[in-house]
Amino acid sequence: MIPKSHPRYESLLLRDKIVKASKEGYLAESAMIAHGRGEAFDYLIGERTTYPAKRAMYVAVAAMLLSNNPVISVNGNATALACDEIIELAKSVNAKIEINLFYRTDDRVKIITQLYKDHGYNKILGSLDDDIEYLNEIKNSRSSASKTGIYSADTILIPLEDGDRAEILKKSGKNIITIDLNPLSRTSKMSDVSIMDNIVRAIPFMTKIAEDLKTQDKEILMQLVNEFDNEENLKESLAQIRVKE
Numbered sequence: 423m424i425p426k427s428h429p430r431y432e433s434l435l436l437r438d439k440i441v442k443a444s445k446e447g448y449l450a451e452s453a454m455i456a457h458g459r460g461e462a463f464d465y466l467i468g469e470r471t472t473y474p475a476k477r478a479m480y481v482a483v484a485a486m487l488l489s490n491n492p493v494i495s496v497n498g499n500a501t502a503l504a505c506d507e508i509i510e511l512a513k514s515v516n517a518k519i520e521i522n523l524f525y526r527t528d529d530r531v532k533i534i535t536q537l538y539k540d541h542g543y544n545k546i547l548g549s550l551d552d553d554i555e556y557l558n559e560i561k562n563s564r565s566s567a568s569k570t571g572i573y574s575a576d577t578i579l580i581p582l583e584d585g586d587r588a589e590i591l592k593k594s595g596k597n598i599i600t601i602d603l604n605p606l607s608r609t610s611k612m613s614d615v616s617i618m619d620n621i622v623r624a625i626p627f628m629t630k631i632a633e634d635l636k637t638q639d640k641e642i643l644m645q646l647v648n649e650f651d652n653e654e655n656l657k658e659s660l661a662q663i664r665v666k667e
């Protein structure tokens with residue numbers, strides 16, 4: 423047990439979740455490295471939600487609310503850190519959830535499917551019995567997508583995604599939103615909306631935003647999306663990294 427008074431309490435709690443998930447067998451071997459990279463960037467931004475991240479979240483939620491078939495793509499790390507929160511957000515913006523693993527194995531898919539069921543969500547896509555298609559007709563596991571989910575989606579939220587997979591999704595012409603603590607990653611640079619924040623802070627915040635934006639006119643949501651410049655916002659995000667002694 424980590425005492426709440428520990429100065430790194432929140433961060434250690436997340437590490438514990440990743441270690442537990444790894445033991446349960448649904449993380450890729452490189453998952454801890456990916457978590458560590460995120461942790462380092464979180465440290466550098468002071469483990470807080472910055473203004474550019476908030477702005478990107480408003481735009482992301484507006485884009486999802488305006489979409490016909492928005493999908494939240496989940497991998498092992500995202501599930502380990504924010505399973506319940508992802509389900510809440512999906513409900514709130516009326517999005518589907520799809521398992522999308524860079525290193526896809528039947529075992530990992532099975533465990534993650536069960537986990538969402540245990541958390542009350544029975545409709546997960548990308549499971550073993552789902553209808554799978556291939557994006558851009560590239561027949562490998564990195565371009566696989568559920569027929570009714572990512573394959574036919576117009577907007578996809580891809581938290582903690584690898585750059586190769588993000589590139590395939592982008593090339594398929596979809597509107598891509600990412601949550602990635604690294605503003606320099608290929609995924610952040612390639613996405614239409616990049617939220618530089620920790621998934622554990624971003625997802626609940628987005629659900630709150632959704633409750634607000636749902637009551638607004640469509641024109642206001644469209645204005646938010648149209649006025650957003652991701653490149654500029656990423657520059658502002660990067661400027662939030664200030665190293666103080």
Ligand code: ATP
Nearest residue numbers: 456459460582584585602603604607608609620621
């Ligand atoms: P890319 O291929 O996009 O250049 P990468 O090689 O770093 O990036 P991965 O390691 O596969 O790609 O992806 C993990 C990404 O997720 C990293 O950029 C990391 O910063 C980010 N990340 C890790 N943990 C979190 C977290 N808790 N919240 C948000 N982002 C995170």
